[in-house]
Amino acid sequence: MKRALITGITGQDGSYLAELLLAKGYEVHGIKRRSSLFNTGRIDHIFEDVHKPGARFKLHYGDLTDSSNLTRILREVEPDEVYNLGAQSHVAVSFEAPEYTADVDAMGTLRLLEAIRFLGLEKKTRFYQASTSELYGLVQETPQRETTPFHPRSPYAVAKMYAYWITVNYREAYGLYACNGILFNHESPRRGETFVTRKITRGMANIAQGLEDCLYMGNIDALRDWGHAKDYVRMQWMMLQQEAPDDFVIATGVQHSVRDFIRWTAAELGLQLRFERSGVDEVAVVEAVTSDIAPEVKLDQVVMRIDPRYFRPAEVETLLGDPTKARETLGWVPEVTAQEMCAEMVAADLKTARRHRLLREHGLELPVALEG
Numbered sequence: 001m002k003r004a005l006i007t008g009i010t011g012q013d014g015s016y017l018a019e020l021l022l023a024k025g026y027e028v029h030g031i032k033r034r035s036s037l038f039n040t041g042r043i044d045h046i047f048e049d050v051h052k053p054g055a056r057f058k059l060h061y062g063d064l065t066d067s068s069n070l071t072r073i074l075r076e077v078e079p080d081e082v083y084n085l086g087a088q089s090h091v092a093v094s095f096e097a098p099e100y101t102a103d104v105d106a107m108g109t110l111r112l113l114e115a116i117r118f119l120g121l122e123k124k125t126r127f128y129q130a131s132t133s134e135l136y137g138l139v140q141e142t143p144q145r146e147t148t149p150f151h152p153r154s155p156y157a158v159a160k161m162y163a164y165w166i167t168v169n170y171r172e173a174y175g176l177y178a179c180n181g182i183l184f185n186h187e188s189p190r191r192g193e194t195f196v197t198r199k200i201t202r203g204m205a206n207i208a209q210g211l212e213d214c215l216y217m218g219n220i221d222a223l224r225d226w227g228h229a230k231d232y233v234r235m236q237w238m239m240l241q242q243e244a245p246d247d248f249v250i251a252t253g254v255q256h257s258v259r260d261f262i263r264w265t266a267a268e269l270g271l272q273l274r275f276e277r278s279g280v281d282e283v284a285v286v287e288a289v290t291s292d293i294a295p296e297v298k299l300d301q302v303v304m305r306i307d308p309r310y311f312r313p314a315e316v317e318t319l320l321g322d323p324t325k326a327r328e329t330l331g332w333v334p335e336v337t338a339q340e341m342c343a344e345m346v347a348a349d350l351k352t353a354r355r356h357r358l359l360r361e362h363g364l365e366l367p368v369a370l371e372g
């Protein structure tokens with residue numbers, strides 16, 4: 001039975017990857033952070049009591065900032081595969097907490113690699129690094145592929161650049177089987193609430209149910225290549241099953257704007273929007289209501305405004321990936337389009353919003369966080 005260790009198992013990708021590996025018969029170990037509240041909402045459905053004979057799912061307390069802890073866990077688990085998905089993964093937050101982001105995202109990767117080497121596991125353990133399209137930042141070539149030069153535009157991206165190269169370096173210096181997956185944005189109903197797609201689907205579903213009035217957004221001209229997290233974790237596993245380690249771009253090859261995503265979300269909720277004015281004055285107004293999904297929304301209601309608070313000190317305006325190498329070498333093709341994924345996310349957030357509305361109608365107030 002193969003053993004995998006996943007950092008970031010409580011996150012979006014970690015939860016889907018854990019499901020995939022359990023379905024493939026792996027014993028799955030995950031590192032979770034100590035938190036004052038439960039933080040395992042995304043993996044509760046696969047949790048197994050370790051006292052149960054044959055349990056194949058185990059969580060360890062840990063943190064990417066703590067080398068002795070990482071070394072101890074690696075010594076205990078001796079994994080065949082390590083997936084380093086743990087990170088302070090929010091680009092805007094990395095401008096607020098640059099040093100912490102570097103510690104976790106850059107040094108955390110080094111700590112794991114060094115622990116593998118220190119324990120003499122470099123011939124046994126295969127290593128996957130969650131690299132990112134943010135490395136391309138100010139893009140030098142479109143579409144972006146494995147050979148496109150990097151120009152990171154945030155403390156997050158700069159930290160991930162270190163992680164990318166230290167992964168390559170340990171492969172070249174010590175013969176470690178180590179791969180970078182350069183993944184473009186991927187989303188799902190499990191996406192964190194402050195990333196743009198989820199902020200839109202959750203916010204608009206709340207507006208439809210009368211729980212919020214308006215969505216406040218940053219740069220809605222930004223262009224992204226969005227895929228579904230389920231497709232992308234499949235690729236993370238495939239990368240570690242090759243004969244020789246290599247780095248791959250994972251993307252759909254199709255690009256849309258944040259404004260498109262707002263329009264699709266509204267359409268799923270039976271709302272037709274009109275975008276008026278431009279720049280910081282831009283608003284989205286309800287032009288037509290075509291179903292009864294959004295009973296609380298009025299014609300001409302302003303459902304989106306720009307709030308410059310969400311602009312970034314340096315923006316990545318456009319990203320579009322070229323997944324040719326992944327398709328030709330590994331036979332990987334994404335199965336879900338961005339628009340299909342949007343529909344899935346809206347359906348999930350609408351379900352929650354309806355539940356919240358019902359609770360509110362019965363005098364039970366639930367907090368609806370507006371921060372994004």
Ligand code: NDP
Nearest residue numbers: 008010011012013063064085086087089130132183185186
């Ligand atoms: P999430 O933000 O959903 O998950 C991040 C995970 O890292 C969480 O489990 C989080 O724990 C954990 N984590 C954060 N800080 C630490 C720390 N100090 N020590 C240990 N664990 C920590 O990210 P995604 O699942 O979306 O992304 C997975 C990885 O892929 C990340 O490295 C991200 O940077 C990268 N990536 C993501 C892309 C995307 O579009 N989703 C695209 C390209 C790369 P907790 O739950 O306690 O917060």
Ligand code: GDR
Nearest residue numbers: 089091132133184185194195196197217218219220222310
């Ligand atoms: P990104 O994702 O920065 O690409 O990083 P995010 O969804 O945060 O932003 C995408 C684009 O939307 C614009 N935007 C807003 N973003 C947020 N979060 N909130 C807003 O209100 C808003 N308005 C407009 C942003 O400016 C940006 O251009 C994600 C993360 O998952 C990283 O960890 C990962 O490496 C990259 O994707 C690939």
